[in-house]
Amino acid sequence: MTLPFLEVIESVSPHPNMLMWKFPDADQEIKNGAVLTVRESQHALLLNEGQLADVFPAGKHILKTENIPLLSRLKGWKYGFESPYKADIYFFNTHQFINLRWGTPSPVLMRDENFGQVRIRAYGNYNIRITDVGLFFKEYAGSYPNLGIAELELQLRDFIAPRFAAVLAGAKLAVMDVAGNIAELNEKIKPLIQSIFTGFGLEITQFNVTSVTLPEEVLQHYDKVTGMNMVTDMDKFSKFSIATAIGNENNGMADVTRQGLAMGMIMNINPSASLPQKAGPGEDISERLKNLKELFNRQLITDAEYAAKKEELLKLL
Structure with missing residues (x-):
């Protein structure tokens, strides 16, 4: 028939x-x-x-x-x-395909004056559309009977991550400044990526770096510096830290909180921590020793710090 x-x-x-x-x-x-x-x-x-x-x-x-x-x-x-x-x-x-995702499949290595070699991760999104159907078919889609954006998105990630690494190296930013210069990185990365996509008949209409993840050790250092810069009243800080420590006892605390708490409470135990003095009227040395022991039990101070402060307080008896 x-x-x-x-x-x-x-x-x-x-x-x-x-x-x-x-x-x-x-x-x-x-x-x-x-x-x-x-x-x-x-x-x-x-x-x-x-x-x-x-x-x-x-x-x-x-x-x-x-x-x-x-x-x-x-x-x-x-x-x-x-x-x-x-x-x-x-x-x-040929409409725009929006909010496609990209990310660094493995950490990107960058050099930093303060931290040496640092590995960071980055994530973002972008929009694309087909601008040259014939070229797109010849260079990429011709082997598929049907092609969805998910398959293409997966392949494009391999093109984006190396370009991000190249721009990051060329920018010579300090690792602590990367997050604050995302707009600048966007403008530099987009032309590099577009040059690759043009060969496939594609256009990137928008490209964004939405987040940069720094290593844990860098974040801890940043938290310590920021936390100490914010401290203007050690008495208030110690009270706040104690309240925070009680609420987070089972979950652990950040290093900056531990150190700030220890510093504040030790000063509260003995405000004139430089020279031992005899106990004056109304002073409760046993209470101070009890507070010091609590600090030690919570692992907020080291063995050496505990021993030194304990000896000073005992001399006041």
Whole structure:
């Protein structure tokens, strides 16, 4: 039984996240003069005997051999033909694909004057669209019958991470300044990545570095410096630290809290910590010793600090 020829060709996107899909022709031939309808944010591509014949933007197109000169040349007929012909038809979504994710699959190594070699991770998002359907099909999509954005997104991550590392090295930023210069990094990375994507017929319409994760040791150092810079009243700080320590006893505390708590409470135990003095009226040395022991039990002070303070307090008795 002879299959009817295709006279009307159109396709609604099977999913908004589809980049490309093959028109299901059931091995039918296309009637010369068939009508091809391409919707907005779509392009259609004709493939004849494995070779690209033509690309059609949004609109209504009459598929005649005189309108597709390349088709006649591929067939080897000098004056065209009126009989039906076989061609594969692919549709493409050319709208923007937004909020695609990227990240460094492994930490990026950067040099820093204060910390030496530091490994950091970065994450972000970007938007892309197909700008050259023929090039995209030839250089990337041609081996797929259908292609979704998820497959492409996974591949693109391998292109983005090395460019991020190159820009980071060239920027010569201190590791503590990276997070504050994300906008500058965005502007420098986007052109480097675009140069690669152009070869695939793609355009990056927006690119963002949304976060940079610093190593734990850098964060701890930053917390210590920031915490100590904020301390202006040691008495208030010690009270606040004690309250925080009680609330976080089972979860542990950051190093800066431990050290600040120890410093504040030790000063509270003996405000004139430089020279031992005899206990004055009303002073409760035993209470101070009890507080000191509590600090030691909580591992907020070292063995040496505990022994030294204990000896000073005992001399006041």
